[in-house]
Amino acid sequence: MKPPEVDRVAASRAAVAARRARASVKNAVVSGERSASSVVTVGLADKDTPEAGLRVRELLLCIPGLGPVRGDKALEKLAISPSKRIGGLGRHQQVKLLDYLAVRAPGTGYALPPTEVSTKLVVLAGPTAVGKGTVSTYIRENYPDVQLSVSATTRAPRPGEVDGVSYYFVTDDEFDRMVESGEFLEWAVVHNQSRYGTPRSPVRRALREGKSVLLEIDIQGARQVRASMPEAVLVFLLPPTWDELVRRLIGRGTESPEEQARRLATAKVELAAQDEFDFRVVNNKVDEAAREVVDLMNIS
């Protein structure tokens, strides 16, 4: 009999293959003048193009595999009226629609390669001190094909953290401005303390270029990404044991005892949410955990 670890990895791979197959069917490229590609390439924001007069519903129905029922559901989810025309979309509606098209409409200016949609965007979440940052850094250093998203945060830098690499360290006012102008793909108050957010445009740009993108964010953020980009793969990083998690948090030595207690309280809530995720990876050894995460992407 195979050891359970091997079975788990095999099951993960089978599930990814199934997701990929579903995505590639959904995104099969069609030809013809009403294909999604003929409609969207000009850019949704440009009100002077002929496409501006097209209804969003008509645009969605051009996407292969998206019939009227699913198209209307998508519109409901995007909070866009079926009668709305592309040229009449507000900024937030445009942004949401572009995110949607980025994963659903291959061959457009916003598209991903048709067969690699489902595993291009991977979200890595998990409780405090489980090693998300360590595993992500290992991936950045050893798998250059994976683009790591750099978050913005209102928390102060820790010793050794570099602005623009670890995070973009911003003031509360700057964070407010970014929220207001819709610059975040997702954002959240984490550990009831500071705000953290994923800048939207680098993620979208990388996906458009066909790159794999890794977001290392908290569970609230993971839920938001799932809601707006359902093709994203959500991975939950687990500690070998609770005691080891506590050891790692204390051993890191970057938080006060009060902050450690706050983070451990959040960790209990977060661990209870692990079933919402597509995959669970135990961080015993950093290189092995990193490999397991990268294996979920379509790269070597």
Ligand SMILES: Nc1ncnc2c1ncn2[C@@H]1O[C@H](COP(=O)(O)OP(=O)(O)OP(=O)(O)O)[C@@H](O)[C@H]1O
């Ligand atoms: N596989 C591992 N084995 C032993 N120690 C580890 C392992 N992975 C990470 N660590 C250590 O655990 C501590 C916490 O790791 P890290 O800062 O990466 O966690 P994190 O999940 O990003 O935490 P947070 O959510 O609080 O930012 C660090 O001191 C790190 O060196």
Ligand SMILES: Nc1nc2c(ncn2[C@@H]2O[C@H](COP(=O)(O)O)[C@@H](O)[C@H]2O)c(=O)[nH]1
């Ligand atoms: N929702 C988001 N959560 C994020 C983002 N960037 C990081 N995080 C999470 O915050 C906590 C705390 O991080 P720390 O660096 O202060 O220890 C951790 O769980 C990160 O994953 C983000 O952009 N959005």
